[in-house]
Amino acid sequence: MTTNPSLSIITLMTLLMCLTPTLIKSEEGIDVLLPISLNLTVLTDPFSISAASQDFGNITSENPGAVLCPSSPAEVARLLRFANGDFSYDGESTTSSSPGFKVAARGQGHSLRGQASAPGGIVVNMTCLAKTAKPAAVVVSADGTYADVAAGAMWVEVLEAALKRGVSPVSFTDYLYLSVGGTLSNAGIGGNVFRHGPQISNVHELDVITGKGDMVTCSPKLHPELFYGVLGGLGQFGIITRARIALDHAPTRVKWLRILYSDFSAFTKDQERLISMGNDLRVDFLEGQLMMSNGIVDTSFFPLSDQTRVTSLVNDHRIIYVLEIAKYYDSTTLPIIDQVIDRLTRNLGFPSGFMFVQDVPYFDFLNRVRNEEDKLRSIGLWEVPHPWLNMFVPRSRILDFHEGVIKGLLLNQTSTSGVTLFYPTNRNKWNNLMSAMIPNEDVFYVIGFLQSAGGSNNWEDLQNLNDRIINFCDNSGINIKEYLMHYTRKEDWIKHFGPKWNDFLRRKMMFDPEKLLSPGQDIFN
Ligand code: FAD
Numbered sequence: 001m002t003t004n005p006s007l008s009i010i011t012l013m014t015l016l017m018c019l020t021p022t023l024i025k026s027e028e029g030i031d032v033l034l035p036i037s038l039n040l041t042v043l044t045d046p047f048s049i050s051a052a053s054q055d056f057g058n059i060t061s062e063n064p065g066a067v068l069c070p071s072s073p074a075e076v077a078r079l080l081r082f083a084n085g086d087f088s089y090d091g092e093s094t095t096s097s098s099p100g101f102k103v104a105a106r107g108q109g110h111s112l113r114g115q116a117s118a119p120g121g122i123v124v125n126m127t128c129l130a131k132t133a134k135p136a137a138v139v140v141s142a143d144g145t146y147a148d149v150a151a152g153a154m155w156v157e158v159l160e161a162a163l164k165r166g167v168s169p170v171s172f173t174d175y176l177y178l179s180v181g182g183t184l185s186n187a188g189i190g191g192n193v194f195r196h197g198p199q200i201s202n203v204h205e206l207d208v209i210t211g212k213g214d215m216v217t218c219s220p221k222l223h224p225e226l227f228y229g230v231l232g233g234l235g236q237f238g239i240i241t242r243a244r245i246a247l248d249h250a251p252t253r254v255k256w257l258r259i260l261y262s263d264f265s266a267f268t269k270d271q272e273r274l275i276s277m278g279n280d281l282r283v284d285f286l287e288g289q290l291m292m293s294n295g296i297v298d299t300s301f302f303p304l305s306d307q308t309r310v311t312s313l314v315n316d317h318r319i320i321y322v323l324e325i326a327k328y329y330d331s332t333t334l335p336i337i338d339q340v341i342d343r344l345t346r347n348l349g350f351p352s353g354f355m356f357v358q359d360v361p362y363f364d365f366l367n368r369v370r371n372e373e374d375k376l377r378s379i380g381l382w383e384v385p386h387p388w389l390n391m392f393v394p395r396s397r398i399l400d401f402h403e404g405v406i407k408g409l410l411l412n413q414t415s416t417s418g419v420t421l422f423y424p425t426n427r428n429k430w431n432n433l434m435s436a437m438i439p440n441e442d443v444f445y446v447i448g449f450l451q452s453a454g455g456s457n458n459w460e461d462l463q464n465l466n467d468r469i470i471n472f473c474d475n476s477g478i479n480i481k482e483y484l485m486h487y488t489r490k491e492d493w494i495k496h497f498g499p500k501w502n503d504f505l506r507r508k509m510m511f512d513p514e515k516l517l518s519p520g521q522d523i524f525n
Contacts, residue, residue, distance in 0.1 A: 024065030024101050024122060032099040034066070038082055040075055042122070043067040052123040057112030058385045059459060062119040062520065065101065069128035073209060073241040076124055079103065080239075081213030083122075083516050102519040105239045107152060107179025112388050113486035115234070116182070117520035126152030126181055129241060140165045146204055146247055151181030151240040158245060159366060168250035168362070170196040174287075175369040181240040185518075186484060187232050187436040189425070189446060191285035191326070194275035197429030200231040200436060202246040208238035211512020219244075224433070229507040232436025235518030236504075237511040251284075251328035254365040255341050256358045258301050259323040259350045260291075260313060264402055266349035267321035271424050272395070272443060274325065274344075281343060285326035287446075288423040290406065293318045295416040302356050313354070319411055321422070323350070326365060381452060385459035388418075388450050389466040390483040395424060395443040397478040404472050409465065410449075417457050421448035435504060437481045437496060446483075488522050 022034040022042045034042060043049075048067045070076050081088070085098040102121035109116050117123065130137040130152035137153040138161035140146075147169075149158050155169070156176035162168050171192045173183055184206075188199025196202060205219040208230055216238070218227035229237045261267035267288065274286055291297050291314045299307040314320045327344065329337040345355060376382040393401050410416060424445050430438055438444060449466065453459035473480045487493050494501050508515065508524060515524040 022066050024120065032101050034082070038078055040079060041069045041071060041128075043069055052106060052109075052125070053117065054109065055112065055114060055116060056110040056386060057114070057388070058383060059112070059387065060114035060117070062114050062117035064104075064118045064123040065120050066122050068122050068124045070124060071128065071132045073129065073207065073215060076129075076239055076241065077209045077213045077215050079122065079124070079213075080209060080211060080516070084212055084514050086213065098514045098516070100514075101516075103239075103516050104518045104520055105151075105181060105185075105235055107182030108154065108177060110175075110178050110182065111520070112386060112484060114520040115484075115486060115518065119519065121516075121519065124239060126150075126179055126239075128152070130157075130179075136161070138162070140167065140247065144247060147245050149180050149243050149245055151184070151243055152179055154179055155183070156367065159363065162247055163250055163363060166250055167247040169199075169202065169245055170248050171199050171202050172366055173199070175373075176367055177370070177373075180243050180245070184231055184240060184243060185233060185235045189483070191287040191324070191423070193429060193446075194286055194425040195282070195284065195429070197431075198436070199245075200434055201429055201431060203231065203243050204246060205244040206230060206240050207242035208240050210238040211236075211514065211517045215241075225507060226511060228431070228433040229435055229504075229511065231434040233504075233507075234435070234521045234523065236435075236521065236523060237507050237517070239517070251362050252330045253328070253334075254284075254360050254362055255327045255329065255337060256360055256365055257323075257325050257327075257341070257345070258356050259325070259345070259348060260310065260354035261321040261323060261350050262313070262317045263349070264321060264399075267323060268398060268424070270323060270348045270350070275424055275426060275443070281340060283325040283344065284328045285324075286423060287324045287421060289322045289324065290410075290420040290422055291320045291322060292411060292416055292420075294411065294413055295418075301358070306356065310354075319406070323348075324423075328362060376452075381454045384452050384454040385462075386450070386452055387459045387463040387466060388448065388484070389469060390446075390448045390485075391473075391480045392439050392483060393445045393447055393473075393478065393480050394439040394441040395445065396441060397476075398424075398445050400476055401445075401447075401473070401478055404476060405469050409468055409472065413465065415456070416451070417453075417455075417462070418451040419448070421446060421450065435500070435507075437498070437500065439479060439481055486522065490523075493523050 024032050044066045049063050052067045053061050053063045102118045104116050104118035105124045105126050106116040107126050130150040133150035137150040138158050139148045140162055144165050144167040154177050173188050173190045183199050208216050216223055271288055274283055293315050297311050297314050299310050302310050424443050427442050451462045497504050519525055
């Protein structure tokens with residue numbers, strides 16, 4: 001994708017321009033005037049344009065022609081109807097051919113490769129809708145079983161509002177400063193998924209404005225095709241404006257454990273056993289990560305007195321597998337929580353003396369990545385390129401993956417950067433009607449190579465490693481599914497969706513036939 005050449009003119013326009021017709025570009029590079037009668041709050045000042053052109057990945061930059069800061073879902077519907085060539089918004093009820101400019105919803109812009117961008121088109125800033133939502137961005141139901149949430153709100157806001165009522169969502173991403181609409185467009189995964197499913201499995205109902213500009217309320221019973229399509233649908237079928245999120249009783253505290261393994265088989269055996277447990281004893285959260293001697297060994301979780309021997313363990317073995325589990329509790333379970341932890345960990349196969357426990361408030365546990373963000377920001381390593389690679393690996397090939405990718409490629413680098421996530425989850429918590437793609441096995445592993453450029457690492461070298469990882473999987477016949485992927489070739493998308501591709505295409509034609517939405521995903525461009 002190339003940058004729009006007329007942007008220098010457009011970016012000279014200021015906020016005041018919402019009072020005059022706004023000029024944007026169609027896909028073919030033809031100027032399109034957004035008429036005043038559309039009555040939209042459209043921003044074209046350099047700051048707004050620049051902010052909407054970047055994302056967390058810090059690798060791409062795609063200037064939109066303008067940013068819409070809507071104060072109601074009706075404004076978004078009006079914009080999309082106009083983009084479809086429907087001029088009935090001003091009472092004239094005429095239809096013409098589509099002006100051809102693209103539209104992308106943008107939540108927090110924590111995408112990695114411009115997925116929330118709309119080159120030359122219009123980016124819809126979903127936080128504006130959350131700020132103006134009436135009566136509030138997050139409304140917890142009277143019985144506390146669900147919350148109606150403006151899709152531009154962040155998960156941390158949902159959590160804060162729910163906790164005031166003693167309830168909480170059940171499935172969280174590791175990082176809470178992501179928008180609800182953004183994670184629902186992907187899947188929303190983390191350490192609760194094995195037990196409760198991804199965030200897309202914990203939604204009762206959605207308000208969606210389709211690519212055609214229709215405002216539709218959908219659920220498993222009402223317009224199911226749109227409901228399931230949008231969940232994990234990469235923003236292709238509609239813009240979510242409201243989501244009804246499932247809530248449950250909130251615990252108050254968490255026993256948070258990190259347990260170190262030098263033996264990969266023992267590590268995965270214990271991980272898989274823990275996620276298969278079905279009784280009350282089971283853990284509430286399970287993840288895992290790698291500590292490698294060619295990376296920065298972060299020992300901050302461990303007591304000061306143990307940090308040296310943890311570092312030595314990593315250096316001696318070159319790679320250590322960290323099982324991360326959590327058990328939630330409150331005043332009713334307080335008297336037995338230590339016994340529960342004892343029973344949970346008694347038969348695990350880690351070397352003795354390498355289990356570490358913290359006891360923290362529930363909110364702090366869920367918000368734990370914020371501390372990492374603060375640390376990285378303070379040393380200038382947050383706003384750097386992030387060529388992250390996330391994937392799901394079928395359990396049946398996890399040994400081959402470990403040998404070929406972790407030991408063969410990662411451990412042989414002179415240095416590695418960032419965190420490597422490594423944990424199994426259960427397929428039965430995902431609904432195959434949704435657009436999100438996962439491997440076709442009951443248990444699969446979530447693997448995240450969360451590398452950051454900066455210092456001696458440049459992002460192209462890190463990307464090169466990602467390419468080699470993907471090639472290794474392809475050549476070894478390991479059928480991974482990438483998550484948060486960005487493909488530029490249609491055949492890669494067709495391969496990604498596999499048997500669901502025809503449904504994906506059919507839904508696109510149903511809900512966004514002019515192919516206007518989320519062009520930054522590069523699926524239908
Ligand atoms: P954006 O980047 O703004 O948008 C992402 C896509 O969704 C775009 O295509 C956009 O057009 C579309 N979109 C946004 N809002 C809407 C809407 N309302 N309706 C329709 N389409 C919409 N993911 C996990 O699953 N688990 C994790 O633990 C996790 N941790 C992360 C930690 C960090 C530090 C970061 C940066 C990302 C992490 N992610 C994680 C990835 C994250 O879930 C995705 O990047 C997600 O898209 C971010 O939400 P956002 O609001 O920033 O989305």
